[in-house]
Amino acid sequence: MTNREIATIGCALLAALLFAVSSVAQHQAAAAVPPGSGLARTLVRNPRWWAAIVGDAGGYGMQVLALAFGAVLVVQPILVCSLVFALPLAARLNRQRIRGQAVLAALALVVALVLFLVIGDPTAGADTAPLREWLVPLTVLLGVVVVATLTGTLVRDKAVRALSLGLAGGALFGLAAALTDRVVTLFGEGPGSVLTGWQTWALVAAGLVGFALQQRAYQAGPLAASLPAAAVAEPLAAAYLGLTALDERLRTGDTGLLVLAVCVVVMCVATVVLSRAQAPSDAATTTS
Template sequence: MADLPIAAVICGFVGAVLFAVSAVAQQRAASDVPEGDALLARLIRDPRWWASLVGDAGGFAFQIAALALGSVLVVQPILVSALVFALPLAAHYSGRRVSRSMWAQAVALSAALAVFLIVGDPTEGHSYASWHRWVLPLAMMFGLIAIGVAVAGAVRVPTLRALLLGTAAGLLFGISAALTQHVIELFGHGLGAVFTSWQTYTMAACGMVGLYLQQRGYQVGPLSASLPAFTVAEPLGAAFLGMTVLDERLRSGPLGTAFVAVAVIVMCVEAVRLSRAQAAEV
């Protein structure tokens, strides 16, 4: 851990705070739109939604700065900490309180994040990989996303729909994050390199579709149903691509890797438990 990029960690946490504030504002705006109405058409007329996009832009700027200073495996899991900031804000504006069990689950998520960073001690990989290395990992992720969206459209339980849509959106943002560092570097080779690269269009498409699914998740269910799934799926998706495509690695050894695997399981389980706890209160 001696060479953990502290500046990247700080930028990541600042981005997480901005994303948390934006998520609360977006959920409040999206939840006011009846399901039968055109979601985006209503949102673009809501000042709260535009204000939240400013916060998102700030969070994304800090995320880009963090990715320029550290690896995907370091930066993306830090976004899980957005839950700790978002849950009390959401509770305040909805008139509910954050129960002790929900606080415990949010803290467990953060603790699992700390284990991932401290024990896993991720290395930096490459920002670029040839397209054929991306094909299978991306196909697997797009398949999971398509299944999640299809199931969300078939079920009628609001919290489950929000969880599935949040997961799908998080995976799309994870793909976008894994491509961001390379796209940033392309600007050093001129705009021609940027606009002729498949990574640029894939990053943008994943970001836009992910944003729409994120808003849909906010519309159909409470923040504590969609946001935990989103904040866990994004770093896990980015980490999967970082390890399978960009040659990022954990320096934890066999025993440490087992602890990291447990930490990942804890993050996933606690995200689901947070959603179920919210469902029990609705």
């Protein structure tokens, strides 16, 4: 493993840790806001929420560094580890024991991530592509976001609302991650390139809307429903855009692709198991 690869993985793991701490703190702040109250107005008065925002900013900074060293297909799956970090933190804050089922699910998730990185061996791809190359992938992704947002808005079940809004927010964060490399490059080309590049404004829009949906998801229901959905949706959305728009490639054969597909399934199943194992403690937090 090269120094560049080590730096990529190290920065991504640190980003995952910061995102985990921030997610737990933001959920506790948003869950305390009664439905129908002004969510944004209440949150900006909460010092804990602001501390979480600082953690989010630090996590994003580490994510940008990781993307500067390595491919989207390497960085984004590692960020799923934020769920593994958040599990013991949430359990400690809620004075709950971590169940054996949750530990096994977390281990399965980590193993699936390692296999994905080692077997897939993804290439770096390009940091940009013509807008026409983005149109179809973006249409598909934004369609998923719209459906998930409508579901999270219209249904009454708290867990389904939190899961749907978390999925929508996570997908938009995946879009932002896929655009980050190009926006960083635009900064090197001067202020004019930054202001005129469509990627800059798409990144800002995806980040702001994704953040708003994330806060709504935290308010809507338990962290165990929203965080796993967001943690899986973000890397899958970024990987999808990396493969379809940025010409990233997985350097593996047919057998390797089958193993990678199994890894993705394991990641999704482990996420669901983690959410169920964590649900009792989250429910207590939400109702307290």
